[in-house]
Amino acid sequence: MRYGYFDDKQREYVITRPDTPLPWLNYLGCEAYFGLISNTAGGYSFYRDARLRRLTRYRYNNVPLDSGGRYIYLRDNESQEFWSPSWQPTRQPVEDYVCRHGMGYSIIGSTHDKIETRTRYFVPLDEDLEIWQMTVTNHRRKPARLSVFSSIEFCLWDALDDATNFQRNFSTGQVEFEDGVIYHKTEYRERRDHFAYFACSHKLAGYDTQREAFLGAYRGWENPAVVERGRSANSEAHGWAPIGSHHVKLRLKPGETRQIIFVLGYFENPRAQKFEPPDSQTINKREVRAVIAKYLQAENADAAFEALRRHWDNLLGLYQVKTPDLHTNRMVNIWNAYQCMVTFNLSRSASFFESGIGRGLGFRDSNQDLLGFVHMAPSRARERILDLAATQLSSGGAYHQYQPLTKRGNNDVGSNFNDDPLWLIVGVAAYLKETGDFSVLDEPVPYDNQPGSEQPLYEHLQRSLRYTLDRLGPHGLPLIGRADWNDCLNLNCFSDTPGQSFQTTTNKDGRVAESIFIGGLFVLAAGELAAIAQQLGRSDEAVRYLADGAEMERTVRQHGWDGAWFLRAYDDFGRKVGSSECEEGQIYIEPQGICVMAGIGLEDGLARQALEAVNQRLGTAHGIVLLQPAYSKYFLHLGEISTYPAGYKENASIFCHNNPWVIIAETRMGNGDRAHDYYTRINPSAREKISEVHRCEPYVHCQMIAGPDAPTHGEAKNSWLTGTAAWTYAAVTQWILGIRPTFAGLQVAPVIPTKWKGYTAVRIFRGVTYFIEVVRRGPGNSVTLTVDGAAVKGDIVPMPSAGTEAVRVSVELA
Ligand code: GLC
Numbered sequence: 001m002r003y004g005y006f007d008d009k010q011r012e013y014v015i016t017r018p019d020t021p022l023p024w025l026n027y028l029g030c031e032a033y034f035g036l037i038s039n040t041a042g043g044y045s046f047y048r049d050a051r052l053r054r055l056t057r058y059r060y061n062n063v064p065l066d067s068g069g070r071y072i073y074l075r076d077n078e079s080q081e082f083w084s085p086s087w088q089p090t091r092q093p094v095e096d097y098v099c100r101h102g103m104g105y106s107i108i109g110s111t112h113d114k115i116e117t118r119t120r121y122f123v124p125l126d127e128d129l130e131i132w133q134m135t136v137t138n139h140r141r142k143p144a145r146l147s148v149f150s151s152i153e154f155c156l157w158d159a160l161d162d163a164t165n166f167q168r169n170f171s172t173g174q175v176e177f178e179d180g181v182i183y184h185k186t187e188y189r190e191r192r193d194h195f196a197y198f199a200c201s202h203k204l205a206g207y208d209t210q211r212e213a214f215l216g217a218y219r220g221w222e223n224p225a226v227v228e229r230g231r232s233a234n235s236e237a238h239g240w241a242p243i244g245s246h247h248v249k250l251r252l253k254p255g256e257t258r259q260i261i262f263v264l265g266y267f268e269n270p271r272a273q274k275f276e277p278p279d280s281q282t283i284n285k286r287e288v289r290a291v292i293a294k295y296l297q298a299e300n301a302d303a304a305f306e307a308l309r310r311h312w313d314n315l316l317g318l319y320q321v322k323t324p325d326l327h328t329n330r331m332v333n334i335w336n337a338y339q340c341m342v343t344f345n346l347s348r349s350a351s352f353f354e355s356g357i358g359r360g361l362g363f364r365d366s367n368q369d370l371l372g373f374v375h376m377a378p379s380r381a382r383e384r385i386l387d388l389a390a391t392q393l394s395s396g397g398a399y400h401q402y403q404p405l406t407k408r409g410n411n412d413v414g415s416n417f418n419d420d421p422l423w424l425i426v427g428v429a430a431y432l433k434e435t436g437d438f439s440v441l442d443e444p445v446p447y448d449n450q451p452g453s454e455q456p457l458y459e460h461l462q463r464s465l466r467y468t469l470d471r472l473g474p475h476g477l478p479l480i481g482r483a484d485w486n487d488c489l490n491l492n493c494f495s496d497t498p499g500q501s502f503q504t505t506t507n508k509d510g511r512v513a514e515s516i517f518i519g520g521l522f523v524l525a526a527g528e529l530a531a532i533a534q535q536l537g538r539s540d541e542a543v544r545y546l547a548d549g550a551e552m553e554r555t556v557r558q559h560g561w562d563g564a565w566f567l568r569a570y571d572d573f574g575r576k577v578g579s580s581e582c583e584e585g586q587i588y589i590e591p592q593g594i595c596v597m598a599g600i601g602l603e604d605g606l607a608r609q610a611l612e613a614v615n616q617r618l619g620t621a622h623g624i625v626l627l628q629p630a631y632s633k634y635f636l637h638l639g640e641i642s643t644y645p646a647g648y649k650e651n652a653s654i655f656c657h658n659n660p661w662v663i664i665a666e667t668r669m670g671n672g673d674r675a676h677d678y679y680t681r682i683n684p685s686a687r688e689k690i691s692e693v694h695r696c697e698p699y700v701h702c703q704m705i706a707g708p709d710a711p712t713h714g715e716a717k718n719s720w721l722t723g724t725a726a727w728t729y730a731a732v733t734q735w736i737l738g739i740r741p742t743f744a745g746l747q748v749a750p751v752i753p754t755k756w757k758g759y760t761a762v763r764i765f766r767g768v769t770y771f772i773e774v775v776r777r778g779p780g781n782s783v784t785l786t787v788d789g790a791a792v793k794g795d796i797v798p799m800p801s802a803g804t805e806a807v808r809v810s811v812e813l814a
């Protein structure tokens with residue numbers, strides 16, 4: 001069953017009924033000001049940091065679902081009936097409901113009693129504000145007398161504080177109202193130099209800034225007293241809960257359409273110029289007035305929207321493909337690329353499943369997110385790499401996350417995840433291959449943000465590799481620390497206290513438990529660093545890293561092979577995890593994927609055997625599960641993984657993030673059919689037809705899909721913010737389609753399904769447009785390459801000479 005459809009031409013998903021199984025989200029904003037918006041206008045906004053600079057309030061985990069948003073009410077002043085064009089929060093029956101989620105914007109509307117409303121929500125490029133452009137049309141045969149009420153609820157800036165510290169917050173709220181604009185300025189009188197504003201393009205019949213005056217005591221957003229009676233209270237908030245609501249009265253002739261614009265934004269004043277007059281407590285509005293005035297003009301709002309459209313044309317134009325498969329095309333050309341932008345910006349911080357409070361930017365997550373985004377915004381990727389590296393510790397280890405506003409690492413979600421530093425090498429390698437910008441390696445970057453500790457980025461990479469070698473266990477395999485990629489495989493925690501955090505509690509010093517996953521990742525990273533060293537002309541180092549990688553590979557083969565697949569780990573007692581000897585959890589997906597990606601066992605059949613085992617033991621129609629058999633009870637020595645009921649999360653769900661590793665591994669084995677089959681199983685567009693089972697948005701990947709051990713097999717959770725986005729994008733674009741940036745040029749080595757006759761693609765790489773045509777002549781993957789009409793050996797298109805704008809590449813596959 002479907003709840004809408006894809007409009008690929010507009011690059012939109014069009015939702016046609018408001019009661020989707022879960023709120024189906026989109027994101028507004030590309031760089032600094034962001035908003036989450038659901039298909040019924042729920043969600044909230046923030047500036048840079050979802051926790052520290054929250055502008056509007058949201059009620060998590062609430063009933064009804066998805067409470068708090070950018071709500072507009074309409075009221076018919078004759079019948080006195082009122083409704084929400086976005087369905088929520090009044091949930092009146094609506095006709096012609098539609099929500100078009102597009103690239104950085106959403107358009108939501110419906111018709112009620114022949115009054116049609118559409119609101120376009122978006123954030124202009126390079127601005128710290130959002131625009132709501134609402135059009136109202138009277139389809140009646142007689143004039144309509146209407147009232148429009150806007151509403152948002154201001155948050156008190158730090159979202160955690162907002163949710164917990166009412167004894168203070170109920171007394172600090174302050175607003176100003178001037179020229180129809182509502183200014184939210186809580187704490188501006190003291191240490192803040194920023195405030196929020198909410199403006200309207202029309203003359204107001206009234207306004208409100210105090211929640212209780214607007215809603216009425218003991219009432220909710222579904223029937224605000226002000227809307228019911230059709231008259232604002234003109235309230236001024238003193239403490240309690242500041243809100244913003246405008247009231248506009250409209251008289252519409254039959255057939256008439258009017259547009260009303262609302263602008264909600266964030267603004268910073270220079271410290272010395274906070275107030276005007278300077279000795280007052282009144283916000284200095286000299287600068288902000290111009291910004292507000294600009295976007296309340298329809299022409300300017302329209303121009304900003306067009307600029308946003310062009311921005312996305314350009315970004316998505318960097319990689320466009322036409323294959324025989326609709327779902328591949330749609331995801332590569334539109335939605336997967338778009339999701340990569342969102343995960344790059346927000347890491348795992350703010351979604352319907354992430355509160356925006358708990359997690360900032362993860363070290364490992366953000367490095368992986370680069371893989372899907374680096375071609376779209378290389379300069380932002382560069383900045384991100386340097387920010388991440390600056391949180392690295394001098395030991396080579398890393399803080400597990402940092403807060404985007406402060407860019408300082410913290411241990412709030414634990415530390416000593418021993419895989420973390422290696423991901424920096426993977427992220428930097430992707431950046432270098434895409435851009436060729438080796439100057440980044442010379443950038444002085446501090447450790448732990450300590451001034452004076454700066455070393456070239458290259459040295460950070462060296463310490464990353466060293467960090468693993470300094471921490472080898474009894475078998476010579478990497479010690480796991482708190483956990484590796486799998487946050488929940490906690491072999492040193494031994495937690496027996498209810499509620500204790502697996503992320504911050506350690507009971508063992510961890511000199512025994514080892515990870516084969518980190519072993520595989522090390523081999524991969526050592527190979528990348530060796531290639532980088534080679535490019536720098538540091539051949540001795542390149543040789544050493546390759547030798548380190550080879551040594552680790554030998555160790556993995558010797559102690560990390562279980563007979564038919566790669567082992568997962570050794571626990572604190574030196575016993576095997578992920579082995580046929582185990583009672584449960586006999587085979588895990590992660591080491592199979594990463595070891596084959598690293599090239600281990602490609603030649604001698606180990607890789608083939610491991611991937612067969614994955615196919616036989618872990619494959620389901622909804623994707624590949626993380627492990628089997630699922631843990632049926634809590635195992636003290638394994639930690640959080642066994643706290644989840646069987647089939648959920650790390651305990652044997654389809655944890656989508658690692659499916660693309662197996663997809664890449666299959667392409668390394670030359671198995672395009674299987675790679676694409678796995679890809680399709682988790683492809684959200686291909687799953688659209690089972691939306692009632694999948695339940696999350698059909699246009700973006702989710703973190704997990706319940707595994708076969710769960711009663712809800714096939715049900716997705718944690719959509720949007722997941723490493724699945726970047727890895728799947730890398731798997732399909734670079735490995736199945738096979739178009740890969742390398743140091744020597746653009747490689748085209750497709751491993752596509754045998755039944756595909758070929759595909760065409762346009763890829764802009766280092767400023768040059770590559771028109772690629774792949775034609776299948778035989779069932780295999782061997783490439784015959786022609787570049788601008790001339791035969792070229794191998795499968796890498798050499799770097800074109802300076803000034804070249806376009807290159808024609810044709811590939812025959814046989
Ligand atoms: C989540 C985390 C990621 C981790 C994964 C597996 O996606 O954000 O860091 O690797 O879970 O536990």
Ligand code: GLC
Nearest residue numbers: 413487488503640649650703
């Ligand atoms: C796990 C999640 C993982 C997260 C960890 C800590 O359940 O899957 O993503 O990092 O918990 O919050």
